[in-house]
Amino acid sequence: MSDARRYADLPSPFPMKRGGALAGARVAYETWGALAPARDNALLILTGLSPSAHAASSPDDPSPGWWEAMIGPGKAIDTDRWFVICVNSLGSDKGSTCPASTNPATGEPYRLDFPELSLEDVANAAHVAVSQLGIDRLACLVGCSMGGMSALAYMLLHPGSVRAHISVDTAPQAQPFAIAIRSLQREAIRLDPGWARGTYDLHPGDRADATYPDAGMSIARKLGVITYRSAMEWNGRFARIRLDSDQREEHPFGVEFQVESYLQAHAERFVRTFDPNSYLYLSRASDWFDVAEYGHGSVREGLRRICIEQALVIGVSTDILFPLEQQEQIAEGLREAGADVEFVALDSPQGHDAFLVDIESYSRAIGGFLGRL
Numbered sequence: 001m002s003d004a005r006r007y008a009d010l011p012s013p014f015p016m017k018r019g020g021a022l023a024g025a026r027v028a029y030e031t032w033g034a035l036a037p038a039r040d041n042a043l044l045i046l047t048g049l050s051p052s053a054h055a056a057s058s059p060d061d062p063s064p065g066w067w068e069a070m071i072g073p074g075k076a077i078d079t080d081r082w083f084v085i086c087v088n089s090l091g092s093d094k095g096s097t098c099p100a101s102t103n104p105a106t107g108e109p110y111r112l113d114f115p116e117l118s119l120e121d122v123a124n125a126a127h128v129a130v131s132q133l134g135i136d137r138l139a140c141l142v143g144c145s146m147g148g149m150s151a152l153a154y155m156l157l158h159p160g161s162v163r164a165h166i167s168v169d170t171a172p173q174a175q176p177f178a179i180a181i182r183s184l185q186r187e188a189i190r191l192d193p194g195w196a197r198g199t200y201d202l203h204p205g206d207r208a209d210a211t212y213p214d215a216g217m218s219i220a221r222k223l224g225v226i227t228y229r230s231a232m233e234w235n236g237r238f239a240r241i242r243l244d245s246d247q248r249e250e251h252p253f254g255v256e257f258q259v260e261s262y263l264q265a266h267a268e269r270f271v272r273t274f275d276p277n278s279y280l281y282l283s284r285a286s287d288w289f290d291v292a293e294y295g296h297g298s299v300r301e302g303l304r305r306i307c308i309e310q311a312l313v314i315g316v317s318t319d320i321l322f323p324l325e326q327q328e329q330i331a332e333g334l335r336e337a338g339a340d341v342e343f344v345a346l347d348s349p350q351g352h353d354a355f356l357v358d359i360e361s362y363s364r365a366i367g368g369f370l371g372r373l
Contacts, residue, residue, distance in 0.1 A: 003060040003061050004030045004054065004058045004060035004061035005028050005029075005030055005053065005054075005061075005095055006028070006029055006030065006031070007026045007027070007028055007029070007095070008026060008027050008029060008087075008125075008128055008129035008132045009024075009025075009026050009132075010022065010025040010026055010027065010090075010097075010125055010128050011128070012024050012025070014124075014125070016115040016116065016117070016118070016121050017118040017120045017121055018115070018116040018117075018118055018288075019115065019116065020115030020116065021115065022097060022115065023104050023105065024097075024104050025090070025096075025097035025101075025125075026096065026097055027087055027088060027089075027090055027095075027096040027097070027125045027126065027128070027129055028052070028053050028087070028088040028094060028095025028096050029053050029085055029086060029087040029088065029129050030053045030054055030055070030058070030061075030085075030086055031083065031084060031085050031086075031133075032056055032058055032071060032072070032079040032083075032084040033079035033080070033081070033082055033083045033084050034083060035083040035133070035134075035135070036083065039134055039135050039136070040137070040139055041081065041082055041083050041139050042082075042083045042085060042130070042133070042135045042138050042139055043077065043082040043083065043084050043085070043138065043139055043140045043141075043142065043370075044085045044086075044087065044126065044130055044138050044140075044141050044142065045067075045084065045085065045086040045087075045142045045143075045144070045147070046087065046089070046122070046123075046126060046141070046142070046143045046144070046147030046148070046150045046151050046154070047066075047086065047087075047088070047089060047144060047145075047146070047147045048144055048145035048146045048147055049089075049092075049145070049146045049279070049282050049283065049286065050092075050270075050274055050279075051066045051094070052066070052088055052092070052094035052095065053086045053087060053088040053094065053095065054066065054086075055067045055068075055070075055071055055084075055086040056068050056070075056071035056072055056079075056084075057072075066356070067356070069359040069363070070359060070362065070363060070366070071084055075363070075367070076362070076363035076364075076366045076367030076370070077142075077366065077367075077370065078367075078370070081370075082139070082140075082370070085129070085130065085133070087125070087126040087129050087130075089122045089125075089126075089146075089147075089150065089282065090117070090121055090122050090125035090126075091114075091117045091121070091122065091278055091281045091282050091285065092278055092282060093274060093275035093278045096125070098110075098114070098275060098277075098278045098281070099111055099112070099114040099198075099275065099277035099278055099280075099281055100202050100275045100277065100278060109202060111198045111199060111277060112197070112198040112277065114277070114281060116281075117281040117282065117284070117285045118285050118288055118289065119146070119149050119150045119153050119285050119286065119288070119289040120153045120157060120289075121285075122150045122153070122285070123150045123151070123153035123154035123157055123158075124157060126150070126154060127154060127157070127158050127161065130161075136161070137160065137161055137162065137163060138161060138162045138163065139163050139164065139373065140162075140163065140164045140165065140166060140370065140373065141154060141155065141162045141164075141165050141166070142165075142166040142168065142366075143165075143166070143167060143168060143170055144168040144169065144170070144355055145168070145169055145170055145322070145352070145355075146170070146282070146286050147168075147170070148167050148168055148169065148170020148171070148322075149170055149171060149172075149286065149289045150289075151165065151167065151170075152167075152170075152172060152289075152291055152303075152306065152330075153289065155306045155307075155308060156291070156294050156302070156305060156306060159305075159306075159307055160307065162308050163308060163309050163310070163373075164308060164309055164310040164311065164312075164369075164373055165306075165308050165310075165311045165312075165334070165339075166311070166312045166313075166314070166366060166369065166370075167311065167312070167313040167314065167327070167330050167331075168314050168355050168362070169314065169315060169316060169319055169322050169327070169352055169354070169355050170322055170326075170327075170330070171322045171326040171327075171330075172290075172291035172292075172299045172302065172303060172326065172329060172330055172333070173289065173290040173291055173292060173299060174286060174287045174288075174289065174290075175323070175326070177320065177321070178227075178286075178287075178321050178322070179287045181223055181224075181227050181321070182283045182284075182286060182287055183287075184223055185219075185220035185223050185224060185279075185283060186220070186280050186283055186284065188215075188216045188217075188219040188220050188223070189213050189216035189217060189220055189276050189279065189280060190216070190280070191216065192213035192214070192215050192216030192217075193213075194211055194212045194213040194214060194215070194216070195213040195216060195276060196211055198276075198277050199211075200212045200213060200276065202275070204272055205272075206272075212272070212276075213276050214271050214272070216276070217267075217270070217271045217272075217274075217276055217279070218264075218267040218268070218270075218271050219267075220279065221266060221267040221270040221271065222263045222264075222266070222267050225263055225266050225267075226263070227320060227321045227351075227352065228321065228351060228352045228353040229350055229351040229352070229353055230318035230319075230320065230349055230350065230351035232318060232349045233318075233349045233350055233351060234259060236349065237259075237262075238257070238258045238259040238262065240257065241257065241258045242256055242257055242258070243255065243256060243257065243258060243261055247261070290302075291303055291333075299329060299333070300329075300332075300333055300336070302333070303329075303330060303332075303333025303334060303336070303337060304333055304336050304337045305337070306333070306334060306337050306339075307337060307338065308334070308337075308339050309339060309340065310339060310340045310341070310342075310369075310373065311331070311334045311339045311340070311341045311342070312341075312342045312344065312365065312366065312369040313327050313328075313330050313331040313334070313341060313342070313343050313344070314327065314344045314346065314355070314362065314365055314366075315327025315328070315343075315344070315345055315346070316345075316346045316347075316348050316350075316351060316352065316354045316355075317345060317346065317347050317348075318347070318348065318349055318350070318351045318354070319351050319352045319354070320351065320352070321351075321352045322352060324345055327343070327345070328343065328345075331343040342369060344365045346358065346361050346362075346365075348361060
């Protein structure tokens with residue numbers, strides 16, 4: 001466990017949007033920089049589906065974070081100026097209460113008894129963490145990917161709690177393509193006999209005899225990685241290059257191309273590092289989220305209910321999971337709501353993952369925006 005990790009205890013019971021409640025729940029978070037005496041320099045980051053709260057290194061945890069190149073002294077998110085908070089999503093197994101956590105009512109892991117999870121629950125839990133730090137209004141709320149949807153929920157559910165917003169590669173609602181991909185990912189996990197209807201070994205380690213959906217999680221990760229990058233990048237990096245004969249698998253239909261080997265390596269690094277049930281819950285929550293619920297069936301009207309002063313909306317032309325037109329939709333909606341909005345459309349070949357890879361372009365946009373706040 002990270003020495004930098006802190007916890008915010010949620011009210012007990014903590015009501016969930018779709019019914020049920022959690023008792024004794026908490027969310028994990030980390031912070032960087034110092035909170036100003038006026039408590040007016042707080043910047044909250046809400047993450048994608050799989051990252052932890054460890055967005056950057058710190059004296060308490062010097063290991064690199066998932067957005068290491070973006071956060072720190074003199075970087076785009078300058079910790080000499082901003083008090084940065086990153087909250088691990090409710091439902092994630094990276095420190096927050098999730099399906100793998102113990103249900104205090106039974107003394108056993110929740111597993112599939114965990115209440116149905118929504119991104120509104122994720123947003124409300126993050127708001128509790130911010131409030132417990134004594135912060136009434138965020139100077140800026142940053143949401144990346146799934147975290148961008150959670151950020152929209154945060155602003156809708158807690159009006160007046162955010163001054164400025166940075167929306168990074170996200171969407172006001174899941175489109176059919178994204179829903180279809182996530183549905184296949186969930187199906188791959190559920191159909192793996194090792195999932196055992198959610199009763200697999202929670203701490204399998206490296207045990208070969210563990211009951212665990214290794215194949216399902218591997219396929220889910222591979223599908224994700226395919227959609228996180230663009231066809232342009234796949235072509236440029238791998239073309240149709242085959243592995244050397246001594247690197248190929250001997251059995252029929254084994255891995256033969258470099259791109260297959262790349263996907264396999266990604267999957268192997270991920271498979272036993274994220275709880276499968278948590279993955280299922282967060283994936284489904286992403287599909288369920290819809291700003292139109294707050295606008296009488298209209299995304300545009302839902303976005304117009306968000307009251308902030310300034311916003312930066314960033315999208316990538318090669319993003320097939322959260323297409324650029326959805327970023328434009330967010331920008332237009334926030335503009336109509338009265339915010340001063342900057343819209344940045346990038347041509348990075350890395351697709352949806354560009355915000356983790358093309359740090360130079362994102363740093364320029366994000367650092368420039370924050371410098372004008």
